Every structure is written in C-alpha cells, then in structure tokens.
Amino acid sequence: MSPLTVGEKAGLGVPPRGALPSSPGALFQLLRDGVPRTKADLAAETGFARSTIATRVEELLASELVTPAGESTSTGGRPPATFAFNPAARCVLAVDLGGTHARIAVTNLFSEVLAEEEQELAIALGPATVLDAVCATGERLLAQTEMGHEQLIGIGIGLPGPVEFATGRPVSPPIMPGWDGFDVPGYLRQTFDVPILVDNDVNAMALGEHHLIYPDVANMMFVKIGTGIGAGIISDAQLQHGxxxxxGDLGHVAVPDGDQTPxxxxxxxxxEAVASGPAIAAYLRSQGVEVPNLSALLQLVRDGHPEAIQATRGAGRQVGAVLASCVNLLNPSVIVIGGLVSTAGEHFLAGIRETVYSRSLPLATQHLRILGTLTSGRAGMLGASALVTAHTLSAEHVNLLLAGTSAAGQGS
Incomplete structure (x- = not known):
C-alpha cells in the first residue's frame, strides 16, 4: 500500500467515509473490540447476506487482521467457528519526544507494548539528529520483537511543541530550534514507508490516558505541567485539534490575577510563566531557596520544605484559575494532571482543586474529578500508538490495506 499523508485521513475517530457498509473494512469495525463472533452473529448485526459475510471474513482472514477464535457453543450439530480481531497481525512504532528525553516503543494493534526504550535525547539537537536516533531505535526494537518493516502499519510521534496536524509539521515551537516547518513525516518516510502521524505531545498523552484508563469517559482533559504547560481535549470521545x-495551548492563557511575569x-x-516547573523554581530562588533544577524542586516538596510546598500549592491555584474557565466552557467530567510537576504529590493537585471548585459553576463541577495521571509517564507513547491505530484500522484504510495485500501478496 502506498503511504498516506496525514492530510489524506478522513479524521481521527470520525465515522468511516468512502467505505461501503458491506466492505471488509466496515465489517472489521465490528470485530475491533476483540469479542469473537460467528458468521451468523455478523450477519445478524449487519443484516447482510451470509454469502457476503463469508466472503468478507475470508478476505480479513487472508490479511491476518482477523483470526479463527475457536468454536461457539452449539445448540445442536457441529459448533460454528468464531472469528476475532488479531492485534498481533501488525505493529506500530510509537514515539514520545520531550524536551530532553525520548520514549520509543513497538506496540501491537491494541496499543500493548511489545518492546520499549527510554533514552536521554535533547530535542534542541535538531530534527535530523533526533529523528535519526528515533529511526535507529525503531529498527532495533523491531528486531527485538522479530517484526519487520512489512509488519509495521504506521508510526505515531508526539512532539513537545505546536504541530499543524494536517501536515505533521511543527509550527514555531519555542523549545525546538531548527524544527519550525520541518517535514517530520517526509523525513521518517525515507526509512519507514508507512503512514506517519505527528501530533503535539499533550494531545498524544490525552489520547493515551483516555484509551488506557478512561475509555468510557466522553469528555475529559489532560493537562501536562512540566517545563511548559499544555492540555489535550477529549470531547464527545474525540480528540480535538481545532x-x-x-x-489546548493552555500555557499561554493569561492568569486571572494580572501577573506581569514575562x-x-x-x-x-x-x-506557563508563573506556574510551570521552571517558574516555581525561579520564584523560590528569588526567595533565597537553592533550587538548581526541577528535580531539586520536587525533592524539596517531598522532603516537606515549607516554602517549596507553599510555592507549589500556589502554582496549583494559578493552574486551577485558568482551568476553572475551561471547566465552565467545556464541562469535562475528568481532568487528568500529568507532567513532571504533578509528581510533587497532593500539594499541587490540592491547589488546582481548591480553585477549580470555588470558581467554576456548580453544575459544571457536580461530577467533575481532578486526578493525577495513572499511566506512569507512558501516556504519550501509548497515545501515539492509539493515534496510528485509529487511522490505519478505519474502514477505508483497512480496505486499502486489503487491496494492497491482494495486489502484492502481502500486507504492507
């Protein structure tokens, strides 16, 4: 199959367009939940003739996206065979890039990690150096999982800066010198000839947290607070890009108290200028507290340092003041707080909750939960994987995959 640009996508999570209801890709959507079904089950759910179902199932079996799953309970006679989604049929290369780190993994089509590696990698080294390292690590991880390029269905990558989602190009990223307008998908495609999706790292984190922890929550926000501050927005179960x-560029919303920090x-x-990790550390240094870096700040909070706790809780209140407007506007039912500063513990979360609940409308906060992340720093990586599967396993792209399988004799 020829690789597709992000601009050719029908849209993440949008119901399939351009795929006939009776196509194999459309039938595959019923099987993506992993529940085994018989041909009779599929016929009953779709209303299609059994001959159509039989043909489509055979096509999906040939692609290995669907696999036999044993036999169903019989009510008399020979038990009918069942079929289910096979997440091991292909793999995804998922990449989470931060300011100074990279977490890279190969996952199956359920976004379950098969192999992963975390390494120090400064985004400021520039796109060629960073992406060459990503490619080298990806090749190494594919070899570890005994997966080849032919099994790779796509690459998802989260970047720590604004990204034009339609093209996958960073746009004026403040901590990414040399990346502005760089063709990230085009560069990676020189090594991996597959669909490549690039998004802001916080959007990937929101998608990862939603996919893994809160799949039944239709409206949520993920807020990352570390060197910078950003938010990913899930509305009606869809990631919102604008x-x-x-x-979701929360970090450059003005705080309500009129602070004039540059x-x-x-x-x-x-x-971001008043409540990010570096901002808290800078404030403490101005008060005579020795805080050389963000790690030192977090350690002071964990050690019970009163000025550090007070500053961290105060920063939480500033975040909460901005989030209160978001709550009134978007009405999420869950706000997840992630990023390095969130690891300071309950002091930061308490400051956020204190302001959000006092400044937001009662109806908007009636069932609102504000929680720390539960994905242990892996949300961005898992979200990058989910970004790819949402695109490449849509009905129209499964049909394209099958057409490629039929023409070339193998999936690609």
Missing part, C-alpha cells in the same frame, strides 16, 4: 491543531512567547502573565 482549526490548525492549536487547541513569558517566552513575548507576552506577560501567561500561565
């Missing part, structure tokens, strides 16, 4: 992919974006009083 018109150009800039939705921000790296050129404005003053942005949330």
């Amino acid at each position: 018109a150009q992919g800039a939705a 921000c790296t974006c050129g404005n003053r009083g942005c949330l």
Whole structure:
C-alpha cells in the first residue's frame, strides 16, 4: 500500500467515509473490540447476506487482521467457528519526544507494548539528529520483537511543541530550534514507508490516558505541567485539534490575577510563566531557596520544605484559575494532571482543586474529578500508538490495506 499523508485521513475517530457498509473494512469495525463472533452473529448485526459475510471474513482472514477464535457453543450439530480481531497481525512504532528525553516503543494493534526504550535525547539537537536516533531505535526494537518493516502499519510521534496536524509539521515551537516547518513525516518516510502521524505531545498523552484508563469517559482533559504547560481535549470521545491543531495551548492563557511575569512567547502573565516547573523554581530562588533544577524542586516538596510546598500549592491555584474557565466552557467530567510537576504529590493537585471548585459553576463541577495521571509517564507513547491505530484500522484504510495485500501478496 502506498503511504498516506496525514492530510489524506478522513479524521481521527470520525465515522468511516468512502467505505461501503458491506466492505471488509466496515465489517472489521465490528470485530475491533476483540469479542469473537460467528458468521451468523455478523450477519445478524449487519443484516447482510451470509454469502457476503463469508466472503468478507475470508478476505480479513487472508490479511491476518482477523483470526479463527475457536468454536461457539452449539445448540445442536457441529459448533460454528468464531472469528476475532488479531492485534498481533501488525505493529506500530510509537514515539514520545520531550524536551530532553525520548520514549520509543513497538506496540501491537491494541496499543500493548511489545518492546520499549527510554533514552536521554535533547530535542534542541535538531530534527535530523533526533529523528535519526528515533529511526535507529525503531529498527532495533523491531528486531527485538522479530517484526519487520512489512509488519509495521504506521508510526505515531508526539512532539513537545505546536504541530499543524494536517501536515505533521511543527509550527514555531519555542523549545525546538531548527524544527519550525520541518517535514517530520517526509523525513521518517525515507526509512519507514508507512503512514506517519505527528501530533503535539499533550494531545498524544490525552489520547493515551483516555484509551488506557478512561475509555468510557466522553469528555475529559489532560493537562501536562512540566517545563511548559499544555492540555489535550477529549470531547464527545474525540480528540480535538481545532482549526490548525492549536487547541489546548493552555500555557499561554493569561492568569486571572494580572501577573506581569514575562513569558517566552513575548507576552506577560501567561500561565506557563508563573506556574510551570521552571517558574516555581525561579520564584523560590528569588526567595533565597537553592533550587538548581526541577528535580531539586520536587525533592524539596517531598522532603516537606515549607516554602517549596507553599510555592507549589500556589502554582496549583494559578493552574486551577485558568482551568476553572475551561471547566465552565467545556464541562469535562475528568481532568487528568500529568507532567513532571504533578509528581510533587497532593500539594499541587490540592491547589488546582481548591480553585477549580470555588470558581467554576456548580453544575459544571457536580461530577467533575481532578486526578493525577495513572499511566506512569507512558501516556504519550501509548497515545501515539492509539493515534496510528485509529487511522490505519478505519474502514477505508483497512480496505486499502486489503487491496494492497491482494495486489502484492502481502500486507504492507
């Protein structure tokens, strides 16, 4: 199959377009939940003739996306065979890039990790150096899992800066020198000839947390607070990008109290300038507390240092003041707080909750939960995987995959 650009996608999570209801890709959507079904079950669910179902199942079996799953309970006579989604049929290369780190994994089609590696990798080294390291690590992990390029169905990558989702190109990223407008999918495709999806790292984290922890929550936010501050928005169970992919840029919303601290974006009083990890550390240094880096700040909080606890809780209140407006506007039922600063413990979360619940409308907070992340720093990587499977396993792209399988004799 020829690789597809992100701009050719029908849209993440959008009901399939361009795929006939009786196509194999459309039938495959019923099987993606992993529940085994017989041909009779599929005929009953779709209303299609059994001959059509039989043909489509055979096509899906040939692609290995569907596999025999044993026999169903018989009510008399020979038990009918069942079929189910085979998540081991293909794999995904999932990449989470931060300011100074990279977490890279090969996952199956259920976003279950088969092999992973975390390494120090400064995004400031530039796109060629960083992406070459990603490719080398990806090749190594594929070899570890005994998967080849022919089993790789796509690559998902989260970047720590604004990304134009339609093209996968970073746009004026503040901590990524040399990345502005760089063709990330095009560069990676020189090594991996597969669909490549690139998004902001916080969007990937939101998708990962939703996919793994809160799949039944239709409206949620993921807020990352570390060197910078950003948010990923899930609305009606869909990740929201906005018109150009800039939705969720929480860090450059002005704090309500009129703080005039200069921000790296050129404005003053942005949330990131007063409540990010470096901002908290800078404030403490101005008060005579020795805080050389973010790790030292977190250690002071864990050790019970009163000024560090007070500053961290105060930063949480600033975050909460901005989130209160988001709660009134978007009405999420869950807000997940992630990023390095969130590991400071309950002091930071307490500051957020205190302000959100006091400033938001009672109806909007009636069932609202504000929680720390439960994915242990893996949300971005898992979200990058889910980004790929949502695209490549859609009805129209499964049909394209099967067409390639039929023409070339193998899936690609």
